[in-house]
Amino acid sequence: MKVNKKSNPEPVNAYKILKIRKGQIIMTDIISFSPSPSIFGFGSIKQLPEVLASNNYKKLLIFTDTQIAKSGILQIVLDLLEGSIEYEIFSAVPPEPHSSDMDKQKDRLGSGYDALLSLGGGSVMDFAKAMSIIMTHEGSLGDYLGEGLVPGPVVPIVCVPTTSGTGSQSTQTTVFTIEGVKRGVSSEYIRPVFSVVDPELTIELPPMVTRNSGYDALMHACESFMARPSSQVPDRPIRYQGSNPFSRALALEAFSHIWRSYKPAIYEGKNREARIGMSIGAHMAGMAFSHSGLGLVHALASSLGGMVDAPHGICLAACTRIGLQYNFEYCEKGFAVLDGIIADIEEISSQPSGKRFLDRLQQLINDVAMPSRPSELGIGKGDAEKLMENTLVQTRRIQTNPRPLDDGLLNYIKEGI
Ligand SMILES: [Fe+2]
Structure with a gap:
């Protein structure tokens, strides 16, 4: 008000x-x-397992893309998580995703995740946020286009950005192309619950x-x-x-x-x-x-x-x-x-x-x-x-x-x- x-x-x-x-x-x-809580600094990625544990997350779905998988950054994160948390990986996030890219994954990904971990740049974070909506609620992404239309909480999103640009780790919006126009879904429910921002991940x-x-x-x-x-x-x-x-x-x-x-x-x-x-x-x-x-x-x-x-x-x-x-x-x-x-x-x-x-x-x-x-x-x-x-x-x-x-x-x- x-x-x-x-x-x-x-x-x-x-x-x-x-x-x-x-x-x-x-x-x-x-x-x-x-604002979402965040940890910032060179080498801060080492604190990721501790933060996940403090939230009592036991099972993660990790979203990333082929570039991050090839770069070795995914392996760094997996080595850190090894033995402390169960996880599955979806490593085929496309650049500048379309709504159909997410909608078609809705029934293919598993369930029972405590959180979605986004490891990548803006497209990966947008993808994870969008998936959190349609993995939790009925329908397709187009049903939630605009502001405040997500009906309730979603699977929590944790972000580890690997670029310095979009700032999506801090925001309540996911952006994608739908019917030839870049549009977004904005809801306070999809603001990430925390992020680990490590500039070392951007060096390469x-x-x-x-x-x-x-x-x-x-x-x-x-x-x-x-x-x-x-x-x-x-x-x-x-x-x-x-x-x-x-x-x-x-x-x-x-x-x-x-x-x-x-x-x-x-x-x-x-x-x-x-x-x-x-x-x-x-x-x-x-x-x-x-x-x-x-x-x-x-x-x-x-x-x-x-x-x-x-x-x-x-x-x-x-x-x-x-x-x-x-x-x-x-x-x-x-x-x-x-x-x-x-x-x-x-x-x-x-x-x-x-x-x-x-x-x-x-x-x-x-x-x-x-x-x-x-x-x-x-x-x-x-x-x-x-x-x-x-x-x-x-x-x-x-x-x-x-x-x-x-x-x-x-x-x-x-x-x-
Ligand atoms: Fe922007």
């Missing part, structure tokens, strides 16, 4: 954000803040995976920080409740870690400091946006992701210009706050500005050779209406976008393609 609702969303006001930092604002919203990640997943984390921090204030977001059955003091603090700290570590992690994969920075940044950004929600860049990228065969991070890069320019007048001062963090990291003394933040982001996209327009992924101006139409169904993201969506968005899409 919230009070003091305003019917007309207003621009995010960076001055108010600074006042909050000084403790001068009286908070009038009721905010729910309940290839540069392209580091780049694509890392950009996702960067956008989580950015869009979470700029999300519509919670006082202007209607009550929802999940905690995408708009920007609030908890989420903003996490998003700003996450943004700082990620900006500092992103390029070193891509180009010097064994740089431990950079891997730690990316892991903690992605984890904090997941905690932030799972309590605030995201915005238009994610809505557009989800739409684009259903139209082209490209990773989520690539789609985000291609949609960044359109999404942030559409939001610019609502976010200029907030963008300047983020530009100030960059200036601090890069020791630049000039006055921070919102415009310069957008320029820096485009420069970063160019530097790491990601697409900066949907046309670079094969989308033409004739696809603008479809891109818009598939964006409008992303209500999870649109409800927390700083600027309400109007017909003017189509022009931004046409120009940005």
